[in-house]
Amino acid sequence: MPKILFAASTFGHLRHFHLPYLRAFKERGWTVLAAAGGEAAELPWADRLISLPIEKKMSSPANFRASVLLRREIREEGVDLISVHTSLAAFFTRLAVKGLRERPLLVNTVHGYLFDDESPAVKKALLLAAERLTVPETDLLLTMNAWDYELASRLALGRRVAAIPGIGADFDRIRPEPEAGRKLRAELGLGPEAFVLLYPAEFSQRKSQETLLRALRELPERAVLVLPGEGAELERCKALAAELGLAGRVFFPGQQAAMGPWYALADAAVSSSRSEGLPFNILEAMACGLPIAASAVKGNADLIRDGETGLLFPYGDAEACAAAAGRLMESEPLRRKLGQRARAEAENYRLERVLPLVLAEYDRLLEENGLQ
Numbered sequence: 001m002p003k004i005l006f007a008a009s010t011f012g013h014l015r016h017f018h019l020p021y022l023r024a025f026k027e028r029g030w031t032v033l034a035a036a037g038g039e040a041a042e043l044p045w046a047d048r049l050i051s052l053p054i055e056k057k058m059s060s061p062a063n064f065r066a067s068v069l070l071r072r073e074i075r076e077e078g079v080d081l082i083s084v085h086t087s088l089a090a091f092f093t094r095l096a097v098k099g100l101r102e103r104p105l106l107v108n109t110v111h112g113y114l115f116d117d118e119s120p121a122v123k124k125a126l127l128l129a130a131e132r133l134t135v136p137e138t139d140l141l142l143t144m145n146a147w148d149y150e151l152a153s154r155l156a157l158g159r160r161v162a163a164i165p166g167i168g169a170d171f172d173r174i175r176p177e178p179e180a181g182r183k184l185r186a187e188l189g190l191g192p193e194a195f196v197l198l199y200p201a202e203f204s205q206r207k208s209q210e211t212l213l214r215a216l217r218e219l220p221e222r223a224v225l226v227l228p229g230e231g232a233e234l235e236r237c238k239a240l241a242a243e244l245g246l247a248g249r250v251f252f253p254g255q256q257a258a259m260g261p262w263y264a265l266a267d268a269a270v271s272s273s274r275s276e277g278l279p280f281n282i283l284e285a286m287a288c289g290l291p292i293a294a295s296a297v298k299g300n301a302d303l304i305r306d307g308e309t310g311l312l313f314p315y316g317d318a319e320a321c322a323a324a325a326g327r328l329m330e331s332e333p334l335r336r337k338l339g340q341r342a343r344a345e346a347e348n349y350r351l352e353r354v355l356p357l358v359l360a361e362y363d364r365l366l367e368e369n370g371l372q
Contacts, residue, residue, distance in 0.1 A: 001029060002031070002081070003081070005033040005079045006021070006082075007084045007089050007090075008036045009037055009038070009088045010037055011036040011040055014036055015042070017280075019045065021167070021355075021358070021359075022043065022045040024359055026047075033046065033047060033049075033050060033079065034049050034050065035052055036049075037054025037055070050070070053066050053069075054092070058088065063092050067092040067093070071100070074097060074100070074104065080371060081106075081107070082105070082106040084108050087111075087113070087114055087127075090134075091130050094138060105366070106138060106139050107139065107141075108140070108142070108158065109144075110144065110148055111277035112275060112276050112278075112299055113275075114127060115127050118315075135157055135159070140362075141161045142162055142164050143163055144165070144166050144299070146163075146302055164357060166354060167354060168350065168355050169283045169349055170351045171284065171287040171350055173260070174260045174263060176263045177261065177264055181263075184261045184264070195220075195224070195329050196267050197225045197266070198228075198265070198269050200228040200229055202229050202231040203227075203230060204231050205233060206275065207233075208272040209233065209237045211315075211316055211321055213240050213241055213246065213250065214244065215318045216244075217244050223249070225246075225249065225251070226250075226251045226253065227251065227252055228254065228255065229254070230254060259284065263290065268290055268292065268325065268335065269282070270321070271292070271295060272321065275297050276299025279299050279300060279303070283349050286309065286310075286343060286345060288343070289342065289343040290339055291310065291334070291342070293311045293324035295316075295321075308338075308341055309338060312324075
């Protein structure tokens with residue numbers, strides 16, 4: 001029975017995004033292993049979980065220990081195929097198999113390179129060096145947006161590079177229920193006049209919630225901002241909201257397992273991210289028919305055609321962000337047009353359409369190497 005190992009920085013990432021793929025391989029008769037850091041989460045269709053001491057800082061000694069531990073597990077288990085996700089896990093997993101006499105095939109799914117043309121030269125050079133170092137261990141590189149695909153193809157960052165439309169989103173689990181949205185509005189004390197902007201995301205420097213907070217100060221009082229999520233920048237954002245005098249207009253409800261009611265609550269979605277792969281929060285908002293105002297960065301711009309399926313503004317420009325959100329507030333016909341077109345476009349990224357496309361890339365790799 002062949003064995004596949006799914007690896008990521010956290011078990012939560014695997015549970016949130018990759019269960020359909022674990023299931024697909026399990027149903028094909030594979031033994032499914034999962035290796036990650038963070039708190040172990042229940043993973044249906046995984047035969048075994050391997051806990052790794054992964055830390056977010058790239059240079060942490062714990063990550064090198066995780067690589068050594070994973071190397072031993074891969075050899076002892078006799079893994080045939082590795083599917084790796086998230087930049088940190090991708091590097092240290094490939095480091096783990098470097099030099100193995102009988103190395104398993106490896107697929108690296110790039111959820112978004114953490115650099116672009118605007119990144120500081122030193123950061124870009126270091127991250128590119130890590131990718132180049134692990135090219136020999138990258139049998140298949142899957143990219144999700146045009147910028148990443150062009151770069152990976154031009155620099156040959158994998159033995160084969162392919163473009164995929166993300167990993168597929170299960171829109172059924174976030175189907176908005178109007179009654180749930182009205183109930184949530186009442187719980188938050190929001191009247192029908194409130195215009196709710198929603199941005200569910202990790203609180204990090206890359207997600208740049210600060211831009212939205214500064215933009216909100218420029219919008220009419222009836223505009224409110226809802227920021228579900230957790231992360232290192234959460235407390236700083238709470239302090240900034242208070243400093244800007246936004247009490248009562250910004251809500252920090254924490255991490256939410258069920259997002260359907262929150263999409264139903266919202267009048268529009270926003271994103272201020274520095275960079276993305278192919279962002280789930282944008283895809284989900286599109287599927288819910290919400291108009292969107294987002295930073296014009298890779299990932300966001302792959303999903304949103306400015307003025308057609310949403311509005312784009314320059315990254316970090318709070319005034320431009322406020323102007324885009326203001327346009328949505330002022331024009332119900334614009335909101336309707338953008339939301340309807342976004343909902344139709346989102347169908348291209350539905351899990352049922354994308355899953356077979358991604359699995360076909362795995363099958364091609366397996367066939368080329370006599371494992372299919």
